[in-house]
Structures are given as structure tokens and as C-alpha cells.
Amino acid sequence: MTSKLSRLKSYPFEKLNQLIGQVEPRKNLRNIDFSIGEPKHSPPSFILDQVSSAIQEMSRYPKIGGSDRLRDSIKKWLIKRYKLQIDSLDSDQNIAPVAGTREGLFSLTQAIIGDSNSKDPVVLTQNPTYQIYEGAAEMANAEVFYFSTDKQSQNLPYLKSINDEILQRTKIMYLCSPGNPSGKVIPETVVADAIKLAIDFDFLLVSDECYSEIYMDESKPPPGLLEICNKVGNENYKNCLVFHSLSKRSNLPGFRSGFAAGDAKIIQKYKRYRTYHGCSIPEPIQYASSYAWSDETHCISNRVMYRKKFEEVGKILGKYLTYPKPEASFYLWPKTPINSETFTYELFRQQNVTILPGHFMSSDKDGLISGYDRVRLALVHQYDDCVEGARRIEQFIVDNKFNSKPS
Ligand SMILES: Cc1ncc(COP(=O)(O)O)c(C=O)c1O
Known part of the structure; x- marks a missing residue:
């Protein structure tokens, strides 16, 4: 019988590291990382100030x-x-x-x-x-x-x-x-x-x-x-x-x-x-x-920032990729024109943009096949970086002649 710990699958980011960890991306481009769902908008300072005001409670x-x-x-x-x-x-x-x-x-x-x-x-x-x-x-x-x-x-x-x-x-x-x-x-x-x-x-x-x-x-x-x-x-x-x-x-x-x-x-x-x-x-x-x-005010302004990014990124990527209309969260979940691992690997190599292959978050148990033709993009960075990342993905799609939009 396999041990419980050995039944745990590698975490998605371990798998990502195995896929692209050894790859040399183009040197003149800094990395834009859409793979991790870690928010990069600033936390509200009035909340952070409360931590120091209660620091004695440590x-x-x-x-x-x-x-x-x-x-x-x-x-x-x-x-x-x-x-x-x-x-x-x-x-x-x-x-x-x-x-x-x-x-x-x-x-x-x-x-x-x-x-x-x-x-x-x-x-x-x-x-x-x-x-x-x-x-x-x-x-x-x-x-x-x-x-x-x-x-x-x-x-x-x-x-x-x-x-x-x-x-x-x-x-x-x-x-x-x-x-x-x-x-x-x-x-x-x-x-x-x-x-x-x-x-x-x-x-x-x-x-x-x-x-x-x-x-x-x-x-x-x-x-x-x-x-x-x-x-x-x-x-x-x-x-x-x-x-x-x-x-x-x-x-x-x-x-x-x-x-x-x-x-x-x-x-x-x-x-x-x-x-x-x-x-x-x-x-x-x-x-x-x-x-x-x-x-609630900080949540309202947070949403304004996300919407602005989704709108602009949508204008760029919507021409090339299909994805469910984003209703909520900060993710895009587009279909890829080729296998999602190859798409992720080549995008990293050619444009230094990091994304997550969809099936790294899914299970193949019982013959289920899910996420092999999708990638996850976390639009967590500030507006300029999200737009720059989207433009590089566009360039990647054009350079590789992935012309038809997968439906
Ligand atoms: C669906 C979902 N639930 C829970 C979490 C964990 O969030 P936290 O532990 O930061 O509250 C995450 C983090 O990415 C998530 O995507």
C-alpha cells in the first residue's frame, strides 16, 4: 500500500519548475510572472498601521x-x-x-x-x-x-x-x-x-x-x-x-x-x-x-484596478484566445492553440512570461482529462506589467503563427 504522503501529487508550482526551471529565457526581457495567484496591489496602509498599533500583543x-x-x-x-x-x-x-x-x-x-x-x-x-x-x-x-x-x-x-x-x-x-x-x-x-x-x-x-x-x-x-x-x-x-x-x-x-x-x-x-x-x-x-x-472602500478601489486590467488585457488577447468571460477572481483561463505545456514552455523561452498549464491543477484519475488545452493567467501585477505581459503573449502568438483562435 502506498503511503499517504507519497500519494500527494507535486504541487502545481513544483511541476512548473520542473517544466521551465532549466530554460534560459531571452536575456533582454525581464520576467513577468502570471503563474502565481499572489496579489501585487498594495495592501491598505490604514490596515497595516493597525498591526503596529497592536504590536505589544505579540x-x-x-x-x-x-x-x-x-x-x-x-x-x-x-x-x-x-x-x-x-x-x-x-x-x-x-x-x-x-x-x-x-x-x-x-x-x-x-x-x-x-x-x-x-x-x-x-x-x-x-x-x-x-x-x-x-x-x-x-x-x-x-x-x-x-x-x-x-x-x-x-x-x-x-x-x-x-x-x-x-x-x-x-x-x-x-x-x-x-x-x-x-x-x-x-x-x-x-x-x-x-x-x-x-x-x-x-x-x-x-x-x-x-x-x-x-x-x-x-x-x-x-x-x-x-x-x-x-x-x-x-x-x-x-x-x-x-x-x-x-x-x-x-x-x-x-x-x-x-x-x-x-x-x-x-x-x-x-x-x-x-x-x-x-x-x-x-x-x-x-x-x-x-x-x-x-x-469596503479599499475593496471597491481594488476592483476598479482589476477591471481596468481585464479590459485592456481582453482587448489584446481576446483577438487570439478564447476564454470564459471573466466574472470574478483575477484569473484568465484561455484555451491554447497547442498543448498547454508546450505553450507555457515556449512562451517562457521566447518572451520570459510565466503562466501555468491548466492540467497542473487537475487530476487524471478515472480517465478524466482536463486542462491540457488551457493555461491559467493570474492578472495580479500592476496595470502596466499586465498589459506588457499581454502584448508579449500577443507577439508570441503572432511570431509562431498560431493564427486561428481555438474555440
Ligand atoms: C481557491 C483558493 N482557496 C484558498 C486559497 C488560500 O488562500 P489563503 O490561504 O491565502 O487564505 C487560495 C489561494 O490561492 C485559493 O486559490
Whole structure:
């Protein structure tokens, strides 16, 4: 039997390094890196200032469950952002701060599967998607089942593909909306169907919403799982949790500050796990995070910057590449005219632009083939660099005579 650790696939950026690590790009061009989803817009200075104002708190062990102030700011944000019933959330019962959602998603899987006593638990997830859901499931000894592929459902969860035998074994279903890598927002009707399945088959539905505050149409913020729970009458958020993060919302990936919120019973179990797991957010960061959750103006100006970049990059690349209309997140997910690994390799060699082949984020398990003809571009840099990167991709396409736009 293979060990759990050896079952973990190489992380997408390890694979990328294997692909292009030894390649010499053209010397006269500086590198533009669209491969990593690390925001490069400046974090708001008024939030950073709060870290120094609370720096003395470094002398204390931070509370695992988060400060009252932090949980209260999160509660108020959730209620306002998703128009939730005011008394539907209790900051102690329904909210658990986490040290970044990556840690949170991983540890939640260990807590839920570990507590399930199931011999053959299943974790459901999309394909391609954020790799942590899969790795966390592997480490918890759960079987991973993928319920969508690019072609069947344009990277939206294709719930009909799951049969009852799988649903009966399912302990967690992960949704990612807005999605990484596609930027798609899962329609409310699909999320409502997923809530019904979670209740009927008694599993936990988790919606990773860490890109929820980067969206293209200011009048259409992406709906969230808790909001849809309210709409379909699941007022206690039974079997439902969301994850949110300050990493993308407030350009603060170094804060390692996010939260899980939803079903009180699950949050309480999870908090118990976390007392032993022991991962908490330093107090000055908790303090500053409460300011970040309480302010919307910085998110509005952040979105303005993203839209400007998407518009200009779209004008350049839209002539040559097809991709789903970006609804939210900071990713482009175009089809490539040739195999995505060769496209990535040659683009790096010829134009010193780094991107990520789509299948580095997907699984080939059970004969699924996904992402081999797509690449992910994270438009995280400032406007000028994003436009320069797009022009170099255009030049690359023209130089190599990839004339026809793949549909
Ligand atoms: C879909 C998704 N979820 C979660 C995370 C983790 O974010 P963080 O740990 O910074 O909160 C990422 C990071 O890229 C992501 O793409």
C-alpha cells in the first residue's frame, strides 16, 4: 500500500519548475510572472498601521478561537455582504477564524473525516481546482471523487454525475465560487441543489469563497452559500460552511487571516479540533484584520484596478484566445492553440512570461482529462506589467503563427 504522503501529487508550482526551471529565457526581457495567484496591489496602509498599533500583543499567546472583536467584525461583514438575517449568526457559535484558508480547508478535512468513523469516506471536488481539497482528503484517507470536467459543464459542478452510492459515502463536498482557475461563479440554482444533497445525504457542503470580493460587475457581487441557505430556508446553515480570506480581498496574503462560518454544530467540532491543532492568528494581525473586514472602500478601489486590467488585457488577447468571460477572481483561463505545456514552455523561452498549464491543477484519475488545452493567467501585477505581459503573449502568438483562435 502506498503511503499517504507519497500519494500527494507535486504541487502545481513544483511541476512548473520542473517544466521551465532549466530554460534560459531571452536575456533582454525581464520576467513577468502570471503563474502565481499572489496579489501585487498594495495592501491598505490604514490596515497595516493597525498591526503596529497592536504590536505589544505579540507578548501573548493568540486566542485560537479569535478575539471577540475579530469575530464580531466578521459577523457584521457577512450579514451586510450577504444580506443575512441578523440573528442567524452568532459570532461565537457560527464563526471560526483560521490562519489563512489554506490551513483552514486542510484542517477542516482532517477534523470532519477523522471524526466520521466511516470506513470508505468520499470527498467530492471539482476538476481542475485548488489542490488543497484533494491533498487534504488524501491525508485524511478519504477517496477523492471529481464531479465535473471542463467539457461536461464548463468547469461548473455537474451534480448529476454523482451517483447515490457515492453520495451515501460522501462526507464533504467542496465548491469553489468564484472559481480558481476559471473565474466562474456557480449559479444559485446549482448551489441550492448542492444544499439539498448535503441535507438529504447528510454530508458537509463547503464553499470556498476567497475570491468573492474581486468581481467584474459592481452591481453583481457573487452570491455566497450562506446567502443561498437563507433563500432556500436553511436558516441554521445546516451542513453548510463557507471560507473567506483577507489574502485576495485586501491584498494581505502575508496576514494569514481568514475564517470559516456556518453550521454551529460543525463550527464547534472544528473549534475543538483546532484547540489541539493549535494554529492561530497573531493578536496584532487579528486586531488589524478586524479593520479590514469593517471597510469596503479599499475593496471597491481594488476592483476598479482589476477591471481596468481585464479590459485592456481582453482587448489584446481576446483577438487570439478564447476564454470564459471573466466574472470574478483575477484569473484568465484561455484555451491554447497547442498543448498547454508546450505553450507555457515556449512562451517562457521566447518572451520570459510565466503562466501555468491548466492540467497542473487537475487530476487524471478515472480517465478524466482536463486542462491540457488551457493555461491559467493570474492578472495580479500592476496595470502596466499586465498589459506588457499581454502584448508579449500577443507577439508570441503572432511570431509562431498560431493564427486561428481555438474555440
Ligand atoms: C481557491 C483558493 N482557496 C484558498 C486559497 C488560500 O488562500 P489563503 O490561504 O491565502 O487564505 C487560495 C489561494 O490561492 C485559493 O486559490
